[in-house]
Structures are given as structure tokens and as C-alpha cells.
Amino acid sequence: MSGRPEVRIALFGMKGAGKTTLLASYFGNQQRNAFEERHGYRLEAADAAQGSVLLSRYYRLEGGDFPIGTDGFDSLRFGMKVHDLPTPSLDVVWYDYPGGWWETAPSDEAERAARREALKLLLDSHAAILLVDGERYAREGMTYARSLLDQFRAEIRRITGELSALGQAPDFPEQWLIAFSKADLLGEGVTALTLAEQLREGAADQLSGVQKAVGASSSFGQEYLLLSAVRGDGRRVLDAHQTLGLTTIAPIVLLGALARVAEKTGRGRVWGTLATALDVLRGLTEAVDKLDDFLPSKYRVLTVLIKALRTKEGLSVSAEKLRERQRAAARRGKALDAAAYALRAELASPGTSRAYFKTRLEDNG
Amino acid sequence: MAEPALRIRLDDVLYRTRGRDWDYAFLLQPAPLLVEGWYALHRRIFKSVEPNATPCLLRGELGVGTGKPFFATAFTDDARRDSQARPIAHYLTWLGSDADAAPGVSFGPGLVQALAPALDVVFELGAQLLRQGELQSLDALLRGRFQAAIGERELDVTAAPGLALRWLGTLPA
Numbered sequence: 001m002s003g004r005p006e007v008r009i010a011l012f013g014m015k016g017a018g019k020t021t022l023l024a025s026y027f028g029n030q031q032r033n034a035f036e037e038r039h040g041y042r043l044e045a046a047d048a049a050q051g052s053v054l055l056s057r058y059y060r061l062e063g064g065d066f067p068i069g070t071d072g073f074d075s076l077r078f079g080m081k082v083h084d085l086p087t088p089s090l091d092v093v094w095y096d097y098p099g100g101w102w103e104t105a106p107s108d109e110a111e112r113a114a115r116r117e118a119l120k121l122l123l124d125s126h127a128a129i130l131l132v133d134g135e136r137y138a139r140e141g142m143t144y145a146r147s148l149l150d151q152f153r154a155e156i157r158r159i160t161g162e163l164s165a166l167g168q169a170p171d172f173p174e175q176w177l178i179a180f181s182k183a184d185l186l187g188e189g190v191t192a193l194t195l196a197e198q199l200r201e202g203a204a205d206q207l208s209g210v211q212k213a214v215g216a217s218s219s220f221g222q223e224y225l226l227l228s229a230v231r232g233d234g235r236r237v238l239d240a241h242q243t244l245g246l247t248t249i250a251p252i253v254l255l256g257a258l259a260r261v262a263e264k265t266g267r268g269r270v271w272g273t274l275a276t277a278l279d280v281l282r283g284l285t286e287a288v289d290k291l292d293d294f295l296p297s298k299y300r301v302l303t304v305l306i307k308a309l310r311t312k313e314g315l316s317v318s319a320e321k322l323r324e325r326q327r328a329a330a331r332r333g334k335a336l337d338a339a340a341y342a343l344r345a346e347l348a349s350p351g352t353s354r355a356y357f358k359t360r361l362e363d364n365g
Numbered sequence: 366m367a368e369p370a371l372r373i374r375l376d377d378v379l380y381r382t383r384g385r386d387w388d389y390a391f392l393l394q395p396a397p398l399l400v401e402g403w404y405a406l407h408r409r410i411f412k413s414v415e416p417n418a419t420p421c422l423l424r425g426e427l428g429v430g431t432g433k434p435f436f437a438t439a440f441t442d443d444a445r446r447d448s449q450a451r452p453i454a455h456y457l458t459w460l461g462s463d464a465d466a467a468p469g470v471s472f473g474p475g476l477v478q479a480l481a482p483a484l485d486v487v488f489e490l491g492a493q494l495l496r497q498g499e500l501q502s503l504d505a506l507l508r509g510r511f512q513a514a515i516g517e518r519e520l521d522v523t524a525a526p527g528l529a530l531r532w533l534g535t536l537p538a
Binding site for chain 2: 016049050052053056057060067068072099103104105107108109110113
């Protein structure tokens with residue numbers, strides 16, 4: 001543990017949904033010199049050996065091939081190191097749950113124990129992402145989406161049973177994002193909003209089933225992301241540097257915490273596209289000083305960062321302007337301010353608004 | 366120059382791979398060293414390995430009892446691909462004194478070639494059979510079919526000159 005603020009994200013998806021490619025691209029692209037020059041920060045792997053494995057997967061992507069399917073659960077910790085600062089300001093931690101766990105029983109007691117340890121980390125996550133395979137969705141449509149959601153509900157119920165047997169309350173994360181992977185195969189006009197509308201119309205019963213399974217207060221079925229880890233044709237990688245949505249994940253998790261504060265303080269529901277959501281959150285900027293009073297305890301380590309993320313501006317401030325502020329904060333040695341500006345700049349980047357949508361609670365079917 | 370041959374007892378081999386539709390499973394397992402089984406030890410051996418077409422070679426010792434030497438290898442198989450058209454990986458751990466005494470040669474592709482008829486029996490098992498596998502441990506089901514298709518329990522395996530070999534030291538149980 002580094003003692004730095006950290007955003008913890010649990011990633012679920014069936015095998016082949018794109019988890020390994022997503023994490024390899026997430027790390028690899030944010031290592032590139034061109035990325036650092038443009039964005040003013042880069043990621044560092046906390047575990048050098050793990051970073052080396054991720055990089056070898058990323059080089060495979062750059063060579064045109066998708067990485068091989070992985071075996072087992074992984075916990076991946078990345079430090080976000082803003083240019084001009086000596087150490088990372090923030091850690092982003094990913095918990096990668098193998099798709100095969102949905103389908104098979106553990107092979108032995110050791111694997112059963114490994115699964116139990118992984119479940120504990122799920123409960124301690126700030127947000128969870130369910131990855132929908134965009135390629136399969138494009139090919140099989142709602143039949144695939146319904147089947148995925150039904151299988152996921154069964155998996156959540158199995159996890160709940162495991163936790164109950166251990167005497168633990170199944171206290172799942174409140175923020176759940178449904179993320180469509182392989183957005184490069186879905187067409188230019190597709191947005192998180194259009195996919196949210198399709199899913200809520202065609203799989204309302206399944207969404208409601210999972211939402212009940214993960215907890216009535218969860219945001220499951222309300223938040224949607226569109227992600228692309230590379231540009232490819234389904235079999236080969238055509239451009240490993242062309243991505244969508246990856247750098248918005250951490251700031252969206254922090255925005256989720258802010259949105260919860262808005263709701264708990266009676267300042268309205270945060271919903272809509274990214275621009276709308278930020279607009280709603282503007283009203284919160286000066287109003288709530290004691291965020292700790294309204295945030296679940298596991299968010300408290302992030303309070304300082306969330307405060308720094310509060311801003312009077314919506315998406316009207318350009319990414320470039322925010323990056324200037326990021327550089328100025330870094331020069332003054334204000335590590336958290338610099339990280340917050342870097343995250344805000346990601347939200348303001350062109351293309352990002354296509355990648356996120358949150359529905360209103362009252363729209364729930 | 367003739368390729369060296371190794372004689373390998375399958376009871377000394379821990380073999381994990383995946384099929385076209387099924388996820389990673391143990392197809393060969395020696396008698397367990399620990400009551401909880403092999404999974405954690407397997408993960409520890411291959412913790413920092415990303416298999417590719419060139420087999421990596423790993424030597425070390427499992428810190429169980431008085432120590433158990435191993436000689437392991439992992440590599441991808443371009444001929445066998447999963448349902449996403451990705452090459453599958455083979456993870457082989459050869460345990461015991463024979464493994465310890467073996468020269469540092471690449472034995473993995475030769476061993477998989479010798480096991481190919483049995484692997485072909487299980488590799489393409491379909492989704493319906495996999496659903497039945499939910500009722501019991503899937504890899505027990507696959508392992509049963511795989512082992513039933515193996516003739517000899519000791520195989521002569523051709524080996525190729527090994528490239529860089531990594532020494533992992535003693536891995537804790």
C-alpha cells in the first residue's frame with residue numbers, strides 16, 4: 001500500500017469480452033511518451049514484474065495481435081504520476097475477475113480460497129464495471145445482452161451465497177457501470193446514450209433482476225460507458241493507439257461519488273450525458289464542505305481529491321485550459337490539485353462525451 | 366545434430382491449458398503436495414510469465430516439505446485457438462528428481478505433441494458438455510476424458526535446445 005488516495009475498480013466480463021485487452025491498452029497507452037507529452041501524466045505499475053507482463057501484452061497489440069486469454073484473478077495497481085512531480089499523486093487499482101469463474105466450479109480448495117480473497121476485494125471497491133462484449137452485441141443483439149445479464153445475476157447470487165456462508169453481508173459497491181467494449185466495431189454514430197436506451201428497452205427485466213441482486217441502492221442499470229481499447233476488425237488490431245473512454249473511467253468513478261453526495265444532500269439527481277451531469281454538479285461546488293458526512297467510509301480516503309475535482313465549470317472549459325492548470329499546480333507541488341485537473345481534463349477531452357451516460361432514477365423500468 | 370530425447374512420467378507433470386470454449390483447467394495433476402491442491406502453486410510458478418511462441422523455461426523449487434524441484438515451461442500454440450481466435454497457452458510443470466536432473470532443454474512443445482491425440486479428444490468439447498460440467502468441477506471432467514485417451518504413462522519426448530532459463534529460487538507454499 002502506498003498511502004496515496006486510490007480509486008478501486010472491480011472489472012467483470014465473460015471470457016473474450018475484452019478485459020485483458022482493455023487493461024493492456026489502459027496501461028500501455030498511458031505509458032507512451034506521446035501520451036505523457038499531451039496529457040501531462042503517465043501511469044506507473046506498482047509491481048514492476050506485473051508492469052512488464054502488461055507491456056508485453058501491449059506490444060502484442062501494437063504488433064497487430066490480441067493478447068492471449070488470461071488465467072486467474074489479478075489485482076493491478078497503477079500510480080498516476082503527473083509531470084513535474086516526483087511521485088504519483090493517485091493510485092488506480094483494478095480487480096480483474098476471470099470470466100471463467102462464472103462458468104465453472106473451482107478446481108480445488110486453493111482456487112476456492114483464491115476466489116474468496118478476490119470477493120473481499122470486490123466489496124472494498126469504489127465501483128464495479130460489467131463489460132458487455134460490443135462485438136457480440138453487434139452480432140447477436142438483445143439475445144446476447146439478456147443472456148449476459150441473466151448469467152451475471154446468477155453469478156452475483158452465487159457470490160452472495162458465498163459471502164453469507166462466510167458470515168459477511170453482501171455489501172456490493174453502489175456504483176455500477178455497464179460498459180460496452182470494442183466500441184470501434186459498433187459504428188461512429190453509436191453513443192453510450194443510444195446503447196443505454198436500447199438496453200433499457202430490450203432488457204428491462206434483466207437489468208432490474210441484476211439491480212435487485214447487487215442491492216436496491218446500487219446504480220446498476222443507470223450508468224453506461226462506451227469503451228474501445230484499440231481499433232480492430234475483431235480478429236486483428238489495426239491501431240493500438242486509437243482508444244475511446246479508457247482515461248475517463250477513474251474520473252467518472254469520482255464523479256459518481258460526487259453525484260451520491262448531491263443526491264444525499266437533496267441537491268437533485270445527477271443524470272444525463274457527461275455535460276449535463278457536470279452541469280448538475282456545478283451547483284454542488286461551494287455548497288457541501290463536509291463531504292465526509294455524506295460519503296460511504298471507503299470513499300473518505302478520496303475526499304481531498306473529490307473536493308479538488310469539484311469545479312464551477314462544466315464541460316465548457318477546454319481540456320487544454322485544464323491541463324495548463326494541471327501544470328501550474330504541479331509546479332507549485334500541489335499533487336492532488338494537479339491530479340484532479342488531469343482527471344477533469346480527461347472529462348473535457350473531445351470524444352469523451354460520447355462515452356458516458358447516466359439515466360434518471362425515475363426512468364427505471 | 367539429433368534432437369535430445371527425454372523420458373517423462375506423466376504422474377510428475379502438472380499441465381494446465383484451455384480449450385476452444387472452456388477456460389483454463391488442469392489436464393494432468395501429480396498427487397497433491399498440499400491438501401488444498403495445485404492451483405496456488407501453479408499461479409506462483411507462472412506469476413510473471415506472459416507466454417508467447419518461444420517457450421520460456423523456469424527452474425526452481427517448491428518450498429513444501431524438504432523441497433520439490435520443478436522445471437516448468439509456458440508457450441502459445443498457434444495451431445490451437447480459442448473461440449476468440451486467440452492462440453491458447455500451455456503451462457507445463459515437471460516435478461521431481463527427473464525434472465531436476467534434466468538438461469536445460471525445451472521439452473514443452475515435444476510433450477504437447479506427444480499428448481496431442483488426448484488433447485484433441487477434449488479440445489473442442491462443446492457448450493452442452495460444459496454446462497454439465499457446472500455440476501461438478503469442470504477440470505475433473507476434462508481431466509477424466511483426457512487421461513482416458515492417454516495410452517502410455519511414460520513418454521519419450523523430443524526436446525529442442527533451450528533459450529534463456531530463469532531460476533525462480535524456492536517458492537513458498
